[in-house]
Amino acid sequence: MKRVITYGTFDLLHYGHIELLRRAKALGDYLVVALSTDEFNWNCKQKKCYFPYEERRRMLEAIRYVDLVIPEESWEQKMTDVDQYQIDVFCIGDDWAGKFDFLKEKCEVVYLPRTPEISTTKIKQDLQK
DSSP states (O other), X not given: OOEEEEEEOOOSOOHHHHHHXXXXXXXXXXXXXXXXXXXXXXXXXXXXXXXXXXXXXXXXXXXXXXXXXXXXXXXXXXXXXXHHXXXXXXXXXXXXTTTTGGGGGTSEEEEEOOOTTOOHHHHHHHHHO
16 A cells, blocks of 8 residues: 655645645655644644634545645654555655655655646635725
């Protein structure tokens, strides 16, 4: 079984997120999604989410491409997650290109193109107009 992992906040879930999850799942048989906790988002990313962690987790668990959702609580946990969940492929949006190449010693690293016309930031900006 080929295991894939991706990371994200997945706030204001939209079709760009779904497309990322679909493409991530296509890279293997089992998809693990590490979902940023509210504390991690606020303390390390200075992001305030619209939906709390538990609601974002439930939404992700309802998506057919997602097999397991785990909490992302620190930047450093990626190496441990790859080992703990026996990950074969790490994938993330290409806005992070090159940032996780250090994982190549443990697994394949894939940077997936973003869906250009949609983002949570764009949705928030449009709602403020």
